[in-house]
Amino acid sequence: MPPSESMEPWRVKKNCRVCDSSHLIKYFDFGKMPLVDSFIGAGEPGDLRIPLEVMFCPACAHSQLSAVVDPKVLFSDYLYHSSVSRTFSRHCNSMARDLKKLFSGRNNLKCLDIASNDGCLLIEFQKEGYQVIGVDPAENLCRLAEENGVPSIAAFWGMDAAKKVVQRLGKLDVITATNVFAHVDDLHGFLEAVYAALDDEGILVIEFPYMRNLIKYNEFDTIYHEHLSYFLIKPLLTLFHQQGMKLMNLAEFDIHGGSVRVFVSKESNKKIPVNEKAIQHFLELEQKEGLHTLAPYVNLQKNAQKIREALRERLRELRALGKKIAAYGASAKGNTFINYCRLDLNDIGFIIDDTPHKQGKLYAGTHIPVVPQAWLRQEKPDYVLILAWNFASEIISKSPEYQTQGGKYIIAIPELKII
Numbered sequence: 001m002p003p004s005e006s007m008e009p010w011r012v013k014k015n016c017r018v019c020d021s022s023h024l025i026k027y028f029d030f031g032k033m034p035l036v037d038s039f040i041g042a043g044e045p046g047d048l049r050i051p052l053e054v055m056f057c058p059a060c061a062h063s064q065l066s067a068v069v070d071p072k073v074l075f076s077d078y079l080y081h082s083s084v085s086r087t088f089s090r091h092c093n094s095m096a097r098d099l100k101k102l103f104s105g106r107n108n109l110k111c112l113d114i115a116s117n118d119g120c121l122l123i124e125f126q127k128e129g130y131q132v133i134g135v136d137p138a139e140n141l142c143r144l145a146e147e148n149g150v151p152s153i154a155a156f157w158g159m160d161a162a163k164k165v166v167q168r169l170g171k172l173d174v175i176t177a178t179n180v181f182a183h184v185d186d187l188h189g190f191l192e193a194v195y196a197a198l199d200d201e202g203i204l205v206i207e208f209p210y211m212r213n214l215i216k217y218n219e220f221d222t223i224y225h226e227h228l229s230y231f232l233i234k235p236l237l238t239l240f241h242q243q244g245m246k247l248m249n250l251a252e253f254d255i256h257g258g259s260v261r262v263f264v265s266k267e268s269n270k271k272i273p274v275n276e277k278a279i280q281h282f283l284e285l286e287q288k289e290g291l292h293t294l295a296p297y298v299n300l301q302k303n304a305q306k307i308r309e310a311l312r313e314r315l316r317e318l319r320a321l322g323k324k325i326a327a328y329g330a331s332a333k334g335n336t337f338i339n340y341c342r343l344d345l346n347d348i349g350f351i352i353d354d355t356p357h358k359q360g361k362l363y364a365g366t367h368i369p370v371v372p373q374a375w376l377r378q379e380k381p382d383y384v385l386i387l388a389w390n391f392a393s394e395i396i397s398k399s400p401e402y403q404t405q406g407g408k409y410i411i412a413i414p415e416l417k418i419i
């Protein structure tokens with residue numbers, strides 16, 4: 001544990017970031033892990049390792065990491081470009097339309113996207129006639145967004161950014177935060193800034209991977225330093241209430257392995273009725289599955305161990321038979337997986353990824369090289385471990401000849417299978 005005056009780029013979070021309780025119970029300990037999304041280029045220094053542990057708060061049922069890595073280390077030159085996925089663009093467009101309906105088709109709606117990336121979501125909102133603005137800490141992505149015609153401010157979200165946005169556009173009808181909420185250390189500060197920028201009848205839309213699915217499908221590999229929180233609905237009710245806001249409605253959808261979209265408004269907003277039935281439905285499911293207690297989380301660690309043992313055993317057998325093994329999808333979760341399973345270059349020769357800026361780099365921690373798809377034909381691995389299991393069917397359909405020539409795939413989550 002680094003002392004507070006240390007130069008280490010991380011610190012320990014001792015209290016629950018939702019309810020502030022100091023009684024937190026550790027249930028998943030990965031040991032020290034590399035930053036899974038930091039690829040290493042030629043001549044760059046080696047990698048940092050930081051403890052990765054998940055804690056449960058019995059008071060409010062929130063799960064969070066014990067370590068908070070300096071966001072500047074994690075996000076200021078982020079490699080992730082959301083526009084790469086067509087599924088995601090469609091998803092954003094339907095969100096823009098659905099929200100417009102909530103405002104009775106009103107024109108001139110103003111939308112802010114927090115962590116706007118390359119402007120992918122806001123482009124879809126522009127198509128539906130919204131005035132838009134993005135805020136994102138990565139300057140390279142803001143430049144890209146501006147080139148795409150999306151006005152963007154390079155900043156971390158907070159009161160300063162909120163003031164700038166309101167100066168430029170006035171108060172917002174819609175604020176979106178898709179795939180950023182789990183990254184936020186100060187949730188209360190984040191929502192205070194949202195409250196300041198949101199019109200009194202405005203709507204905040206947050207999307208996040210749902211902890212219920214992580215538990216149900218053993219998605220332990222989605223645990224990494226960027227994901228500070230793992231959300232259920234119950235603790236969110238507490239959080240919104242403390243900020244003078246309320247949950248109005250919510251829905252589950254299948255992106256990033258099972259996410260939830262919540263609609264939030266100021267408590268004073270009586271324009272749109274609260275969908276009590278839907279909220280109750282989610283709370284009951286969580287309760288029925290024991291998710292407000294420690295037991296299922298302890299079980300997750302056990303299941304992860306079983307997957308690790310089964311995979312290591314299988315790889316040992318395959319290696320003994322002289323089989324060549326590679327992987328596909330140099331995702332962040334894939335790197336958690338590789339490190340947790342203690343795999344290295346002896347197990348996995350290379351990782352194929354179709355993202356050009358990942359190719360030619362090394363996976364942090366194990367230094368397994370990331371290579372283009374051509375390696376599948378040139379090197380002819382006997383087995384390919386699909387690390388980006390959320391895209392398994394897309395990846396498999398890209399190379400039909402690999403399977404017809406006898407190549408096999410391994411998928412390890414939710415359980416080990418070979419196809």
Ligand code: TYD
Pocket residue numbers: 328329330331332333334352353354355358388390391394395398
């Ligand atoms: P992603 O699902 O974004 O996961 P994470 O958030 O854990 O990083 O990662 C998917 C990775 O898989 C990404 O690096 C792109 C890669 N990929 C391919 O190389 N080819 C494909 O056809 C698809 C769908 C993804």
Ligand code: ZN
Pocket residue numbers: 016017018019020021057058059060061062
């Ligand atoms: Zn709590």
